[in-house]
Amino acid sequence: MRKGDATKARILAEAGRLAAVNGLFNTSLNDVAERCGLSKSGLFKHFDSKEAMQESVVMDACDRFVDFVWAPVQHLPAGRSRLEAIFERQLDWETVENAAGGCLIMSSAVELDDRPGPLRDKLHDRLQQWRRILTREMMALTDPPLDYETAKMAAFEMNSFLLGHANAGRFMRDGDAREAARAAFRRLLDRTAKPG
Amino acid sequence: MRKGDATKARILAEAGRLAAVNGLFNTSLNDVAERCGLSKSGLFKHFDSKEAMQESVVMDACDRFVDFVWAPVQHLPAGRSRLEAIFERQLDWETVENAAGGCLIMSSAVELDDRPGPLRDKLHDRLQQWRRILTREMMALTDPPLDYETAKMAAFEMNSFLLGHANAGRFMRDGDAREAARAAFRRLLDRTAKPG
DSSP states (O other): OOHHHHHHHHHHHHHHHHHHHOOOOTTTHHHHHHHHTTOHHHHHHSSSSHHHHHHHHHHHHHHIIIIIEEETTTTSSSSHHHHHHHHHHHHHHIIIIIITOOHHHHHHHHHTTTTOHHHHHHHHHHHHHHHHHHHHHHHHSSSSOOOHHHHHHHHHHHHHHHHHHHHIIISSTTHHHHHHHHHHHHHHHHHHSSOO | OHHHHHHHHHHHHHHHHHHHHHHHHHHHHHHHHHHHHHHHHHHHHHHHSSHHHHHHHHHHHHHHHHIIIIITTTTTOOOOHHHHHHHHHHIIIIIIIIIOOHHHHHHHHHHTOOOOOHHHHHHHHHHHHHHHHHOOOOHHTTTSOOHHHHHHHHHHHHHHHHHHHIIIISSSSOOTHHHHHHHHHHHHHHHHHOOO
16 A cells, blocks of 8 residues: 555545544544644645545445445355344444444435435445345345345335434444344344245 | 514524534534524524524424424324324424424434433433333233333334335435335234234
8 A cells, every 4th residue: 555545544534433423514624634633735635625525435434334244244145144144244333343433324324315416426326236235135035036025125124223223222322222123123034034 | 472582483493494404513603693684693692502502403303393293193092093193293204394404303313422412411311202102102002001122122113114214215215215114114013913
């Protein structure tokens, strides 16, 4: 890694941490420069605007999410055990990997929901892609595969339990948030695999 | 309503709208004064700090939530039809009542999750109170009442579907977000009422 790349990676990491705690739109270039011990002009060598930094920070979080959640499970055969592994990795993403400030992707989606523009569009595309993956994974829960609509609905419920977990764990500080989400997800898989 | 009260109500309404779109911590006293056509000193007559304004805005949103969701359903007998009515009112709260900027309570919970302090504590208490109400409502789904743990778990799932609805509808712009949430909630009530 060249020195410039290493600096950029450090800036991204610090900016991501600040944005996760204080909000993406509440994190200025000055805040990030100060945290990194750089002058504002030093920071400008890497990002020439707040918008450019925001985009890099959010896209970097999406890349890290894929590395964290998907990379360790992709060798498993599609089906229930991979779905359970994905769910556990997403719980860990929220509580372990992002213990300090929560999931920047989720908080950015809330911040961006009423701010149309290229960053919103890019995050939307990444999340849409992830939802397609989850729907495909749900289809592989049974043999023959689940129909698309049933799988999409199950993916909606799966995502809801992850959001419920983040809310219960991070804001409400429920000690049993993880167990509640996990139990809800297990029952979802049970009834989706054996309908009727 | 006295003139001062009317002005304060107008400031709260405008500040709430700005905070829902731009974020609670990204809304300055200057922004609110400008939107209301007041000088900053005019605004200071009503709120002497950004923190005081934030607290009033969030508590006002909680009061409006109770008026909007609870007031129209409280005359119904406890049980399935009241639970369904509460769920519908919460969907409407997100999409109709707060069409412009989404639910300020939910976005504030995300903004406040890693900002300890009195405002976080107050919002936490209000949300805890609402969750106790939902758990109690779930207990009344059956006769004899559901046990507390089962009802609490069902309330977790109910809340998760509402968060899933907000995410799918507001950020992902899914046309079928409402129908997905409603279908998930109906199935939750079916299986909670008839376990096994």
